[in-house]
Amino acid sequence: MDLHLRHAAPTDDERAAVDALLGPPRSSWDGGERGDLRDAHVAIGGREARQQRHLLLPALQALQARVGWISETGLDYVCTRLDVPPADAWGVATFYALLSTTPRAPRVLHVCDDIACRCTGALELIRAIEDSVGPAHAHGPPGDHVAVDPDGTVWMRSPCLGLCDQAPAALLQESGVSPRERLLGGMTVERAAAVIQRSNAPLPVVQRSSAPPDDSNNHTLSLLKRIGAVDPTDITAYRNSGGFDALRKAIEIGPEAVIREVTDSKLMGRGGAAFPTGRKWDAVSKQAARPHYLICNADESEPGTFKDRVLLDGDPFAIVEAMTIAGFATGCEHGFLYIRGEYPLGAERIQHAIDEARAHDFLGADILGRGIRFDIEIRRGAGAYICGEETAIFNSIEGYRGEPRNKPPFPAQAGLFGLPTVVNNVETLANIPSIVLNGGAAFAAIGTEQSTGTKLFCISGHVARPGVYEVPFGKTLRDLMDLAGGVSTGRPLQTILLGGAAGVFVGPTELDIPLTFEGARAAKATLGSGVIVAFDDSVDMRDILLRIASFFRDESCGQCVPCRVGTVRQEEALCRIASGKALGGVAQEVALLDDVGLAMKDASICGLGQTAYSAIESAIHRVGVFKARA
């Protein structure tokens, strides 16, 4: 790819897709017809065009959705419109797994082969798909010359799709004039074949209702109270269930008071880092530089995590309300909700909620007639785990490769577009309305001294009732396993992955770990994003560890050496162990893994590299997987 535009003519479809997003070009400088004499003496471009850079990813997504892949002519046209060098845009396009820069059939079925789905037969499913419909799609050579079947469907393996409670999961991407995407649960080979071969057989179950499993724990649900009970597409139903009361109260008491309540609530971030939300808000609200930005981080991609999906699908108005309160409190007029590309239903529901809220003056230039200005824009990810990192998300929204930034400066000082930015996880924000309504002290009274409120746990793997569970802080791992009905297979529990791929494996004797921030810390574990994946003793942990290693290798952004090289070396070593070809014996390979893992932990720029060895290390040293089987 070149730094220079090639001025290659886009196809009509490509032009239409990009123009639908950006509007028609204004001159020959940004892709219009040549010939206007004025254009010969007045250039359109420069800073004004480059300020549109944040539309690069949406424009690439528009091409992908319309044409099924991003050709060089399509890319060139986007670059002409946005004044971005093609080599630069190519770097962005190739960053994301859901964007293809090689010709590909218009329908793609992404079949999850990640750890939770493996517990419910994902690998057997994939083998069966290979047998019945043929091998997975392989990237062809770049270029425009490869013919693809315009009605064709291909399938590919995918990392965790966030539908672990309905495993095995798949995502169907259909490009064209009316593109569609659907998450599919409960996949079987028959269903997969029906999708791929486009038979007239009924489509597989589209992602089932988001209702959580029956929670007979008898405490009052707070975060999940509307899930499955209130129509997530009806703003009136939302208002009748207390919706927007918190926003009214927030405006009543003012930004300082809202931040005070949030600080008093001792709410900690639920995305994994557990930073006090009140402190974050306070820091941003006091920054003199303007504007401030709010980002709701809905790029939930940690394998085994699906709690945010349930909130986005099932209670979108609450997220919109919570973001509005957060924006009001911290002096933001513009919020972005960055949702992972694999959540089409969530994006649709949130967009609907935003439109409805705007129509009812809960968003916009004059919220509730009080002269408050705040609006929300959705940005969809495109298949990159790293974009959930709080600074990578800035680069992704700004139209750059989603590579994390060095800190400092911290987001509160210089975040999105270099300005003070609040980044909050979906679940964190979902706590805000009740904190505003009931007061920080009431919230702090729930849970433990250091871990306040309730927490969502995503339980999957070999459990009887996989799903999202809301419990007050203080329950033990055993309590949660009991809630989910225990091991589904009747076999002994081998291990539990706590906190996701960046978390730790704990053994069956550690079920009394209290699932609080301080309890997990004391047990040298982490709650991470609230992941609990249970594995019975039939699972070959070498295979699971290899999948985790391959996940990190694939998702490493490649920016810093420890992670880029380390994740490859880690996978290689595990691969040798798994295939019985350990160099110098398993112990020596483990020593190598420890060494590489330490380098990644010490020297990587961001959390991905720093935790890429965490789960594997715990499986080896805590659970002793190689001792049992090597």
Added chain:
Amino acid sequence: MGLNVGSDIALANAMAREILFAGLEDKTFISRGTTGFEAYRDAVQPYTLEFAERVTGIPADVIRDAAHQYAKADRAMICWTLGITEHHNAVDNVVALINLSLLTGHVGRYGCGCNPLRGQNNVQGGGDMGALPNKLPGFQDVCIPEEREKFERAWKRDILPTNGWNLSEMMDAMGRREMTALYVIGENPAQSDADMHHVEHLLRELDHLVVQEIFLTKTAQLAHVVFPATATWAEGEGTVTNSERRVQRVRKAVEPPGEARDELWIMSTLAERMGRGWGQPTAEDVWNEVRALSPQLAGMSYARLEELDGLQWPCPDLTHPGTKFLHARLWDEDPAKRGRLAPFSVVEDEGPVERPDDEYPLTLTTGRRLESYNTGVQSGGYLSPLHRGESLDISPEDADRMGLEPGDMVQVTSRRGTLETRAFIDPGLRAGMVFMTLHFPDDVATNVLTINATDPRSGTAEFKACAVRVEPVRRGATRGAHAAEPFAAAGDD
């Protein structure tokens, strides 16, 4: 704004007229800090938007908009490069822009001013060190007795109280055989100067030519003596001054290759052979001498440059923090503190010396491409996927009219010379304009075409405009296939 080449003054004067017409001038600044406003105001009156549109090609509403935006901006800066200065009326072009900044008060304040952007890290440093025909180090004037005499005392030598020659004047003097010896340091005039055939002839006719270089350039190949020198940014010690007048330290990182010698050593040794024993001063010794003789650099000890990551002159003493921007004095409420006021100067539109006509219907402008550097001495040896060799860049309209396909050989002819190269169709050009570079002088000697019309005040030649004729070369009659391969490779990798 894509103005017709050489119409910069018409544009600047029309913006000025519009600013005055709309009452957007900075009356406070004009009255406090400037002289000659009335004459300037009257002189720009004929430059209506309509006139400017006719001359520059820029629509009147765009000029008007630019004028208003510039005048109303809280902080605005005018930056330029060689497009302003490589003209026969280069100084007038610059003056026209300075007039605009004076008119709007965008001068002497943080974030404002006029900035010529330099093509090298140390162009400013060359000026600082007195590498100008009329200046001694620290911009002290050779014709002002007290400034000159200070140097005479320090150097124990008389200095001619007359201005020297700039490069173009030197060339003329060589032509008159008034100048018969030349010592060239780090320049390649045999390939970089306008009207190349003529320059090469002059260099060959010299009695003695010394070239101090890091590569054996075309000029060095003509020399009687070549001193292999060091790349100062990596192989030697010293300082450089960048465009914001910041003096920074340069440190030696590697030993120079082969028999290359430190530049200071070459000059000191040369002085010794000529009977002037300087000894072998270090870079810091030389710098301290510069500081002792140049008041505006006096406060910049090596230790301070080190500690503060460079300092911006003027920096008159060791406690001075350096100067972020110049000319703040012009705003002073006390007239006594304003010093010499900034003069408006009347300048008129002249256009390029050579305009397109029936015989030479296209305007050739020359410049640089991103991936190459000047005559290619430093950049030609490196592989870059962007290198595609020299070409004549031409608008789709003109290419279409001549039936040119990308990569076709064309003959380009001006009143001074002719050459062949490949056509490259560039939608960034408008009809009537063609573009070439000077990056590949060994393959395509662009400067055989350019005109040696020089601004006598700056000594720069009008590289930016000359009239040419372009004709397709019949296939099969192609001379030299040097450009074929780069073109083939330019596509995919």
